Amino acid sequence: MSDAVITKDAPATAQWTKKDLLGLRELSAEEIRLLLTTAESFREISLRPIKKVPALRGKTIVNLFFEPSTRTRTSFELAAKRLSADLINVSASTSSIAKGETILDTIKNLEAMKVDIVVIRHAVAGVPHAIARHACASVVNAGDGSHEHPTQALLDLMTIQEKKGQIQGLRVSIIGDIAHSRVARSNIWGLTKLGASVMVCGPPTLVPPQIAECGVRVSWDVREAIRDADVLMLLRIQHERQEAALVPSLREYRQRYGIDTERLKDAKPGVLIMHPGPINRGVELDSAVADGPHSVILDQVTNGLAVRMATLYHVSGAAKLEGMEP
Amino acid sequence: MSDVPSLVPFREKAKLLDAEAVRRALVRIAHEIVERNKGTDGLALIGICTRGAVLAKRIAEEISAIERQAIQVGALDITLYRDDLSRIAPNPIVQATEISFDITDLRLVLIDDVLFTGRTVRAALDALTDLGRPRSIQLAVLIDRGHRELPIRADYVGKNVPTSVNERVEVRLREPDGRDEVVIEERDAS
Numbered sequence: 001m002s003d004a005v006i007t008k009d010a011p012a013t014a015q016w017t018k019k020d021l022l023g024l025r026e027l028s029a030e031e032i033r034l035l036l037t038t039a040e041s042f043r044e045i046s047l048r049p050i051k052k053v054p055a056l057r058g059k060t061i062v063n064l065f066f067e068p069s070t071r072t073r074t075s076f077e078l079a080a081k082r083l084s085a086d087l088i089n090v091s092a093s094t095s096s097i098a099k100g101e102t103i104l105d106t107i108k109n110l111e112a113m114k115v116d117i118v119v120i121r122h123a124v125a126g127v128p129h130a131i132a133r134h135a136c137a138s139v140v141n142a143g144d145g146s147h148e149h150p151t152q153a154l155l156d157l158m159t160i161q162e163k164k165g166q167i168q169g170l171r172v173s174i175i176g177d178i179a180h181s182r183v184a185r186s187n188i189w190g191l192t193k194l195g196a197s198v199m200v201c202g203p204p205t206l207v208p209p210q211i212a213e214c215g216v217r218v219s220w221d222v223r224e225a226i227r228d229a230d231v232l233m234l235l236r237i238q239h240e241r242q243e244a245a246l247v248p249s250l251r252e253y254r255q256r257y258g259i260d261t262e263r264l265k266d267a268k269p270g271v272l273i274m275h276p277g278p279i280n281r282g283v284e285l286d287s288a289v290a291d292g293p294h295s296v297i298l299d300q301v302t303n304g305l306a307v308r309m310a311t312l313y314h315v316s317g318a319a320k321l322e323g324m325e326p
Numbered sequence: 327m328s329d330v331p332s333l334v335p336f337r338e339k340a341k342l343l344d345a346e347a348v349r350r351a352l353v354r355i356a357h358e359i360v361e362r363n364k365g366t367d368g369l370a371l372i373g374i375c376t377r378g379a380v381l382a383k384r385i386a387e388e389i390s391a392i393e394r395q396a397i398q399v400g401a402l403d404i405t406l407y408r409d410d411l412s413r414i415a416p417n418p419i420v421q422a423t424e425i426s427f428d429i430t431d432l433r434l435v436l437i438d439d440v441l442f443t444g445r446t447v448r449a450a451l452d453a454l455t456d457l458g459r460p461r462s463i464q465l466a467v468l469i470d471r472g473h474r475e476l477p478i479r480a481d482y483v484g485k486n487v488p489t490s491v492n493e494r495v496e497v498r499l500r501e502p503d504g505r506d507e508v509v510i511e512e513r514d515a516s
Binding site: 015016017034037038040041042044045048049050052053054055058083310313314316317318319320321 | 403
């Protein structure tokens with residue numbers, strides 16, 4: 001027991017100096033590792049009888065969600081509360097945005113009330129970036145259109161690292177609607193920066209060929225994606241982002257790309273099954289696999305809380321650095 | 327917690343303890359802990375990250391050798407409890423608190439390398455209170471350099487060293503630093 005203490009991991013040497021967390025594309029491998037190391041330290045807090053530390057006492061955080069969300073919103077809310085920050089939830093449908101106020105005006109008004117961090121989700125790519133340029137408050141991207149979802153990718157990286165010991169050299173296959181997935185894009189940046197080899201797989205209508213420019217291999221054959229993979233990351237078929245019918249039917253998608261126990265027989269014995277949720281059971285993932293021994297889907301949710309605590313902790317520190325604290 | 331955060335270069339003024347002196351101090355502290363607590367029943371050591379945690383492990387080994395009985399050891403990170411978090415930037419790196427046992431009703435000995443203003447110990451006491459309700463908490467430090475800003479006193483001290491506020495006491499330990507020694511440094515005026 002006493003051996004488990006201390007110097008196991010050399011503390012990360014990087015410092016976090018960014019006011020905002022907008023995407024993994026902008027981050028160095030060192031910055032990603034720092035967030036992961038911090039998140040690992042934070043995981044223990046949620047196991048305590050008193051699940052709260054005073055680190056962000058007196059800070060105010062706004063959850064500004066323009067799209068529905070359960071996991072991400074509650075995860076940010078709990079993360080804020082476990083760090084002793086005050087948190088307000090604003091959803092687009094109940095706010096003045098429904099009356100025609102611009103997003104920037106909404107943000108400026110929130111800032112006038114001395115808000116320190118804005119966590120934002122929006123259907124349009126780039127909205128968090130635009131706000132970050134104009135706001136003094138820190139901005140955390142909780143998903144912008146099909147662009148990035150950095151905290152989801154961080155929690156995926158943390159889960160892989162926890163289960164596999166490292167990310168360098170692993171083969172990760174991301175299967176599903178790559179074209180519409182911000183989770184896929186953030187994961188591609190994060191995984192390749194940390195030295196994993198990434199393959200994306202899905203029907204040609206949902207896998208843009210240009211994605212290869214991000215340094216990933218492309219396959220339309222799910223058997224190829226399963227073979228040799230250390231991690232299978234399944235994505236949800238996103239009905240809400242598909243104007244045209246890009247998949248003939250969910251039944252056909254399931255037949256060609258769905259993961260069931262039969263298909264999993266060709267996988268490596270220690271393969272990890274991951275899914276960002278919400279799962280369409282029986283479409284991209286069979287229940288037997290989602291709840292099976294390879295699944296780490298609920299570990300992802302647990303780690304998500306720690307990753308969001310780490311994110312709020314570091315952006316709050318960097319805001320002071322820029323002397324931009326409102 | 328480092329004593330004087332500064333970019334001003336420091337140079338070594340004197341060596342306070344060499345490796346052998348560090349070892350002797352820890353052996354003595356181990357004996358004092360056992361004597362004061364009449365054995366190791368219900369006793370546990372908590373080291374403050376990073377170097378206090380290293381010292382806690384070493385003292386635990388000494389106590390195990392003296393009493394022929396293992397003693398529980400934990401590591402406590404106090405970063406999130408610092409009273410200057412809202413003043414420093416960027417936020418310091420957080421290390422894992424690893425206390426794998428319930429501290430409620432235990433007699434704890436909190437261990438750190440240097441006792442200076444007392445603010446680190448204050449943060450540690452708050453952190454421990456969030457983890458449970460120990461029966462008592464004692465404090466052991468390798469170096470007490472004075473200049474307290476809070477009403478805090480150590481129960482076990484390796485060496486008392488009068489210092490100036492502008493000096494810095496550096497404790498180096500084998501595990502993180504490659505060698506055991508304690509030096510006092512002063513600002514390089516040149």
